[in-house]
Amino acid sequence: MALKIAVLVKQVLDPEMPVAAFRIDAGTKRVVPPPSIPPVVNGFDENAVEAALRIKDAAGAAVTAISMGPSFALDVMKKPLSMGADELVLLQDQAFDNTSDAFFTAQVLASAVRKLGGFDLIICGRQASDWDNAQVPLGVAELLGVACISLGKKVEVQGAKVVVERLIPDGYEVVEASLPALVTVSNELGQPRYPTLRGIMAATRKRPTIWKLSDLGVAKEQLQPRITLHNLFVPQRSKVCEMIEGDDAADAGRKLAMKLREAKLI
Amino acid sequence: MAEAKGVLVLGEIAGAELSSSSLELLAAARKLSASLGEEVAIALLGDTLDVPAKTAISHGADQVYAVNHPQLRQYHPDLFLAALETLCREASPRIILMSRSNQGRELGPRLAFRLGVGLAQDSLEIALDPATKKLMANRPVYGGNAVAVVSCNATPQMAAIRPKAYEPLAADAARQGKITSFPVDLKPEAARSRVVSVVKEEAKGVKLEEARVVVSGGRGLGGPEPFKNLDALAKLLGGAVGASRAAVDSGWIPASHQVGLTGKSITPDLYITVAISGASQHMAGCSGAKVIVAINKDAEANIFKEARYGVVGDWQKVLTGFTEAVRELTQG
Numbered sequence: 001m002a003l004k005i006a007v008l009v010k011q012v013l014d015p016e017m018p019v020a021a022f023r024i025d026a027g028t029k030r031v032v033p034p035p036s037i038p039p040v041v042n043g044f045d046e047n048a049v050e051a052a053l054r055i056k057d058a059a060g061a062a063v064t065a066i067s068m069g070p071s072f073a074l075d076v077m078k079k080p081l082s083m084g085a086d087e088l089v090l091l092q093d094q095a096f097d098n099t100s101d102a103f104f105t106a107q108v109l110a111s112a113v114r115k116l117g118g119f120d121l122i123i124c125g126r127q128a129s130d131w132d133n134a135q136v137p138l139g140v141a142e143l144l145g146v147a148c149i150s151l152g153k154k155v156e157v158q159g160a161k162v163v164v165e166r167l168i169p170d171g172y173e174v175v176e177a178s179l180p181a182l183v184t185v186s187n188e189l190g191q192p193r194y195p196t197l198r199g200i201m202a203a204t205r206k207r208p209t210i211w212k213l214s215d216l217g218v219a220k221e222q223l224q225p226r227i228t229l230h231n232l233f234v235p236q237r238s239k240v241c242e243m244i245e246g247d248d249a250a251d252a253g254r255k256l257a258m259k260l261r262e263a264k265l266i
Numbered sequence: 267m268a269e270a271k272g273v274l275v276l277g278e279i280a281g282a283e284l285s286s287s288s289l290e291l292l293a294a295a296r297k298l299s300a301s302l303g304e305e306v307a308i309a310l311l312g313d314t315l316d317v318p319a320k321t322a323i324s325h326g327a328d329q330v331y332a333v334n335h336p337q338l339r340q341y342h343p344d345l346f347l348a349a350l351e352t353l354c355r356e357a358s359p360r361i362i363l364m365s366r367s368n369q370g371r372e373l374g375p376r377l378a379f380r381l382g383v384g385l386a387q388d389s390l391e392i393a394l395d396p397a398t399k400k401l402m403a404n405r406p407v408y409g410g411n412a413v414a415v416v417s418c419n420a421t422p423q424m425a426a427i428r429p430k431a432y433e434p435l436a437a438d439a440a441r442q443g444k445i446t447s448f449p450v451d452l453k454p455e456a457a458r459s460r461v462v463s464v465v466k467e468e469a470k471g472v473k474l475e476e477a478r479v480v481v482s483g484g485r486g487l488g489g490p491e492p493f494k495n496l497d498a499l500a501k502l503l504g505g506a507v508g509a510s511r512a513a514v515d516s517g518w519i520p521a522s523h524q525v526g527l528t529g530k531s532i533t534p535d536l537y538i539t540v541a542i543s544g545a546s547q548h549m550a551g552c553s554g555a556k557v558i559v560a561i562n563k564d565a566e567a568n569i570f571k572e573a574r575y576g577v578v579g580d581w582q583k584v585l586t587g588f589t590e591a592v593r594e595l596t597q598g
């Protein structure tokens with residue numbers, strides 16, 4: 001039977017958007033998405049899709065992308081399909097609105113994984129660039145009771161096990177685990193592939209499976225949020241930069257050195 | 267279950283000693299304990315814990331749980347988790363603090379899920395709400411563009427603290443504390459993964475995390491070669507070389523040099539950025555630097571909003587003049 005791989009992907013506000021466009025609505029404690037800037041697939045999740053597709057290229061696999069959210073920009077969320085994933089499952093419900101609670105999200109995603117019959121391998125981005133929480137993937141592994149390897153920069157399936165080059169502060173370690181397993185990946189995995197024209201055409205024809213919360217059979221008490229958000233604000237910066245000038249750029253560099261010397265910094 | 271009480275710090279061992287991030291946690295824990303009127307305990311896992319246990323007491327622990335087990339000699343997430351879960355259930359703390367270190371990154375969320383509680387991730391500041399006595403955590407979100415104030419709805423309340431967010435307390439050799447051995451029963455089959463090999467870059471010069479001076483390069487350097495210039499300058503200053511993610515992603519320098527949200531957190535006295543734009547995710551790793559210097563050709567770059575001193579100009583020219591002058595000043 002072909003290897004079954006799930007990739008968990010999230011739709012996020014474009015993290016590269018200009019800082020000036022970043023606005024918070026204090027009342028609702030939310031970031032207001034600027035209307036002119038479309039959302040994107042979370043960058044690390046694109047790395048996860050890439051990791052899954054490399055395994056598919058090498059050994060063959062059926063790759064399913066799964067996402068949870070209150071609503072989706074379908075053209076954005078079809079990107080995993082246009083890159084080469086086989087299926088897209090969207091968990092879409094108003095109940096998924098405004099939740100930054102890892103426990104809630106992981107419960108929903110884990111129940112979707114179960115409903116889909118389980119996977120040999122689940123690959124996730126290390127964290128989402130909106131809440132930077134880095135908890136949901138590890139939580140899903142815990143809820144499903146599968147092996148968990150985090151911060152991969154290379155992921156390979158060898159027979160019945162997954163072999164991961166896992167980042168450590170001064171290099172990497174090679175870690176292996178028997179399938180089923182969950183692996184999180186980082187940008188060190190390398191550039192995600194660009195969708196080909198053929199991929200884009202194929203993705204256009206594919207329809208995502210869409211499930212609501214009630215389709216998933218998660219008990220309400222399992223969804224009790226574990227975290228309360230009290231406030232969300234933009235931190236104030238009050239630094240004043242002293243600009244060093246000179247006759248030319250090199251001279252400005254020399255003057256900078258003098259300045260740092262005066263300040264006893266060098 | 268006993269009434270939840272006290273603050274439990276999850277300690278980490280580096281070499282044979284308590285890690286510096288654990289000392290930072292003890293300082294944070296002491297503040298909470300002062301307003302709670304409850305003890306600070308620390309969990310230590312390993313097979314030789316006498317030295318770190320004493321260090322922990324002199325830096326603020328009232329109680330050390332020494333979880334001695336030959337299987338805990340080397341860090342393994344699954345075995346550490348099993349031991350920590352047992353200890354946390356038994357010790358029944360009100361608050362658990364851990365570092366968002368490399369270990370904490372995987373242990374924190376997994377432990378929280380095992381205990382069925384919430385974790386305030388990557389917190390910069392924690393305090394007790396005066397009215398409710400609940401743990402309130404300030405955590406940067408959206409790459410540092412915003413700060414969220416969160417609390418945990420279940421007990422134990424857990425927070426992972428960003429490395430270098432707190433200063434360790436000075437050691438006090440006269441402090442008293444109790445060391446309790448906490449035996450655990452570990453099943454080797456609990457370890458679901460296996461480390462096959464470790465590939466370490468050879469350590470040369472000053473460690474980035476410990477350097478007093480760091481010189482970092484970004485995408486504007488245009489290639490790997492200029493990092494040699496940065497390296498030469500760092501050597502003159504007795505410092506280390508860092509990089510932005512853009513430089514790392516371009517393959518110009520290994521990932522271990524990355525400073526930022528998903529790279530290293532550094533707190534040098536002097537941080538010199540060369541051709542780095544100052545994205546919030548980069549600044550997340552260096553906001554604790556005492557003085558930031560920016561060299562960038564774009565006067566509008568965000569880095570100038572974060573820097574103390576700035577030079578607008580082509581990095582190559584600025585750096586040549588700067589390095590020459592530094593050489594004269596430091597060697598002349």
Ligand SMILES: Cc1cc2nc3c(=O)[nH]c(=O)nc-3n(C[C@H](O)[C@H](O)[C@H](O)COP(=O)(O)OP(=O)(O)OC[C@H]3O[C@@H](n4cnc5c(N)ncnc54)[C@H](O)[C@@H]3O)c2cc1C
Binds near residue numbers: 524579
């Ligand atoms: C979830 C997430 C996590 C991230 N984590 C990190 C992280 O940990 N660390 C990190 O660094 N980034 C991180 N990033 C990426 C971050 O958002 C920026 O994209 C990145 O920091 C930009 O790197 P840079 O400043 O080198 O490049 P750019 O933003 O492209 O800036 C290059 C700068 O060089 C200047 N320049 C160009 N040529 C010259 C010249 N000849 N002389 C002088 N100046 C010149 C330009 O004016 C420009 O300001 C993360 C992003 C996300 C979404």
